[in-house]
Amino acid sequence: MILPTGTPRLDRYLSEGYETVRGMSSAFAASISGHILRRQAELGIKGHIAEIGTFEGRFFIALAMGLQPGEHAIGIDIFSWPSEKVLDHLHANCAKHGVPQPDYTAIKGNTADMTPADVIAPALRVPGSVGGKVRFFHIDGQHDDENITNDLNLAAPLMHESGIIVLDDMLHPAYPELVESVHRWLRQHPEWRVLAIIDREDIVAAAKYVLCRVEAVALYEKDLLAAFAPQVFPMGCDLIGHFTMVLTPNPRLAEID
Structure with a gap:
């Protein structure tokens, strides 16, 4: 499901190019993320964009289509699964869809071996860089307790005070314990909250926490x-003691007499 983001080139990419690039995140989630990036820019929130699990x-x-002047996109992956050609495919896809290499850096490696300084270093070298903060961080790394906890701890110190972290494959039936790790991390870091749950489009295009x-x-x-009133699930949910909106492609309720 594709929704308007307010960024014309992103809207074109979602409608014409998104499904041609191999990957698993939904166009629905990408639409909402694009809207958030535009909202941040309108609010004057400046920072870089980062992703763990960039794949192709x-x-x-x-x-990256939400970048503003002085901002940089950082993509982190082992870039060796399912083959060593993944990094070449990333560069080719970025070039094809209008993201030039000066706008981004691909970091090949395991996040378990990285520090926040390692992640942000490429962005600090950008001419006119907005500084050392990230305003949007998408995490789609290894789906186990150790790695999701490490990735959250890697991202959190880098975040702009009004920044967004998006976590992929939440509530996924193939990774039922992953949310336990995230909920534990949230209880240990009460300054963070789940703002929204983006529902899945199908079992591959899975749900995300915002x-x-x-x-x-x-x-x-x-x-x-x-902005997404037609996609708001009326009941929402209560998560760790606070209301969390649920955005879903089909926000229906069961009919009860």
């Missing part, structure tokens, strides 16, 4: 509820 660039390209700091909820919540 489907979601990464969508995020996180932000508690103080930033007001910057996004009403805007998302208004």
Whole structure:
């Protein structure tokens, strides 16, 4: 499901190119993420864009289309699965869809061996760089307790005070324990909250959690509820003691007499 993002070149990519790039994140989630990136720019929130689990660039390209002057996109992956050609495919896909190499850096490696300084280093070398903060971080790395915890701990120190972290494959039946790790991390870091759950389109294009700091909820919540009103699940949910909106392609309720 593709929704308008307010960024014309991203809208074109979603409608004409997104499905041609191998990957698993949904166009629905990419549409909402694109809207968030535009909202951040309108609010004057400056920072870089980062992703763990970039693969061949489907979601990464969508995020990079939200870059503003002085910002940089950082894609991290082992780039060796399912073959050593993955990195070449990423570069080719970025070039084909209008993301030039000066706008991004691909970091090949395991996040378990990285520090926040390693992640942000390429962005600091950009002419006119906006600094050392990330405003949007998408995490789609290894789906186990150790790695998701490590990736969250890697991302959190880099985040702009009004930044967004998006976590892929939440509530996925193939990874039923992954949310336990995320919920534990959230309880240990009460300054962070699940702002929204983006429902899955199918079992491959899975659900995502959208996180932000508690103080930033007001910057996004009403805007998302208004912008995506037809996709709001009326019941929402209660998650770790607070209301969380649910955005879904088909927000129906069971009919009860």
